[in-house]
Amino acid sequence: MARCLPAAPAALLLSCFSLLLGLAAPAGAAAPKPGLLKEASQLRDRALADSDAWQHAWSLTTEVGPRPAGSAGDRAAVTWALTRLAEIGFDEIRPQPVEVSAWERGTAEARIIRPFPQPLVATALGRSVGTPEAGIEAPVVRFENLAALEAAKPEEVRGRIVFIDERMERERDGSGYGPAVQKRTRGPSVAAARGALALVIRSVGTSTHRFAHTGATRYEEGVRPIPAFAISNPDADLLTAQFAAGEEVELYLHSSARNLSPARSANVIADIRGAGKPDEIVIMGAHLDSWDLGTGAQDNATGVAILMETARFIAMMPRRPERTVRIVLYANEERGLDGSRSYTAAALQSEQRHVIGIEADGGAGLIYRFDSGVDEEAFPVIDAMREILAPLGIEGGDNSATGGADLSTLRAEGMPVLSLRHDASEYFDLHHTANDTLDKVDPEALKQAVAAYASVVWIAANVAGDFGATVPAGE
Ligand code: ZN
Ligand code: ZN
Numbered sequence: 001m002a003r004c005l006p007a008a009p010a011a012l013l014l015s016c017f018s019l020l021l022g023l024a025a026p027a028g029a030a031a032p033k034p035g036l037l038k039e040a041s042q043l044r045d046r047a048l049a050d051s052d053a054w055q056h057a058w059s060l061t062t063e064v065g066p067r068p069a070g071s072a073g074d075r076a077a078v079t080w081a082l083t084r085l086a087e088i089g090f091d092e093i094r095p096q097p098v099e100v101s102a103w104e105r106g107t108a109e110a111r112i113i114r115p116f117p118q119p120l121v122a123t124a125l126g127r128s129v130g131t132p133e134a135g136i137e138a139p140v141v142r143f144e145n146l147a148a149l150e151a152a153k154p155e156e157v158r159g160r161i162v163f164i165d166e167r168m169e170r171e172r173d174g175s176g177y178g179p180a181v182q183k184r185t186r187g188p189s190v191a192a193a194r195g196a197l198a199l200v201i202r203s204v205g206t207s208t209h210r211f212a213h214t215g216a217t218r219y220e221e222g223v224r225p226i227p228a229f230a231i232s233n234p235d236a237d238l239l240t241a242q243f244a245a246g247e248e249v250e251l252y253l254h255s256s257a258r259n260l261s262p263a264r265s266a267n268v269i270a271d272i273r274g275a276g277k278p279d280e281i282v283i284m285g286a287h288l289d290s291w292d293l294g295t296g297a298q299d300n301a302t303g304v305a306i307l308m309e310t311a312r313f314i315a316m317m318p319r320r321p322e323r324t325v326r327i328v329l330y331a332n333e334e335r336g337l338d339g340s341r342s343y344t345a346a347a348l349q350s351e352q353r354h355v356i357g358i359e360a361d362g363g364a365g366l367i368y369r370f371d372s373g374v375d376e377e378a379f380p381v382i383d384a385m386r387e388i389l390a391p392l393g394i395e396g397g398d399n400s401a402t403g404g405a406d407l408s409t410l411r412a413e414g415m416p417v418l419s420l421r422h423d424a425s426e427y428f429d430l431h432h433t434a435n436d437t438l439d440k441v442d443p444e445a446l447k448q449a450v451a452a453y454a455s456v457v458w459i460a461a462n463v464a465g466d467f468g469a470t471v472p473a474g475e
Contacts, residue, residue: 110235180204
């Protein structure tokens with residue numbers, strides 16, 4: 001992945017920057033002052049040369065490992081974060097208790113029993129119920145996509161196992177995920193409402209290897225919960241091929257997954273206190289929990305690691321930022337955004353204002369694009385940030401950023417957001433699989449990420465003026 005990183009030495013980066021400054025000092029009341037831009041570019045170059053986010057990701061994936069919300073691993077991750085953040089130079093670190101839904105995966109088994117018996121690589125979807133102890137043995141009805149299932153008559157589905165075969169498209173911006181994930185979140189309810197016994201989906205992911213991709217599902221109110229499984233892409237091909245004989249296809253499914261009573265977890269919050277406006281917050285968010293199949297390396301140890309290292313470099317600056325720079329490591333993003341909702345509910349009661357946010361939850365690919373979601377008056381600041389990012393090979397995007405999943409609850413209240421887009425071309429080969437482990441992470445790509453996050457956050461935390469509405473809403 002490092003091959004795309006501009007191999008510019010710091011001196012060259014500095015001269016690029018001086019050139020940009022001379023050519024295009026942004027206009028407007030909100031434009032950052034030249035001194036601030038110089039600090040940001042120096043911070044960028046130091047982070048590019050010396051940052052080591054990979055060490056944090058190594059520590060989290062090695063010393064904690066899988067950390068599904070409510071598990072012992074999750075509690076270990078909270079302790080890990082509190083300990084690790086204390087070594088970084090924050091002014092205040094605190095856990096914020098969060099009640100999280102809890103769920104146990106148990107074991108999953110899927111076998112074709114007719115016409116040509118074979119085992120399939122399968123996993124339960126998160127929050128799925130299990131099967132009866134004896135398992136489920138039934139004929140399969142296959143649908144091209146969720147829309148086809150929605151259009152089906154109950155008599156086509158009743159008493160059968162539904163298989164949704166929809167593929168996810170590979171895209172650099174990860175935009176194939178949104179449409180493909182619908183069958184995972186809504187599929188069980190749609191199938192159950194038509195009388196299905198269980199649901200099997202082609203994994204929401206782009207891997208061609210035999211790894212099933214898990215991920216949360218949800219049962220709509222009033223729907224009888226049915227067991228839900230994902231099978232790997234090659235296994236979905238295999239299952240589809242069985243229909244070619246024109247005979248009835250039957251599956252055996254077994255799962256011991258179960259939902260448990262809610263458990264205790266915590267958001268971990270750490271502040272570098274603002275010197276001038278400590279009650280104005282620039283928030284950096286990443287989720288600390290992960291799925292249980294892999295070690296959650298790119299989802300989301302690297303996001304956590306990038307933000308920790310960004311904060312470490314900001315804390316090493318010769319002065320404190322004007323605004324408070326805050327990291328929030330969120331609880332239970334994966335199975336329902338419990339941490340995000342708890343944090344925002346408390347923020348709405350607070351005297352502190354959230355001026356802008358940025359989230360790291362897009363894997364560990366090189367960052368190629370910078371988007372914003374701010375008021376037009378702040379465009380001069382965004383232009384200045386783009387110029388700081390250009391030497392890192394990051395292009396300007398648009399103003400339609402929505403933040404990430406964890407920041408979505410603050411965004412819904414009107415908080416402006418920034419978004420550094422990681423190249424996600426290969427991310428969904430690993431996402432939510434047993435194969436999401438640290439060996440696929442390039443330490444050099446993480447250096448570029450820290451350089452990018454640190455320089456834009458430094459500008460956001462020091463520039464005069466807001467980016468639009470704040471949370472709670474300002475005057
Ligand atoms: Zn994630
Ligand atoms: Zn995830």
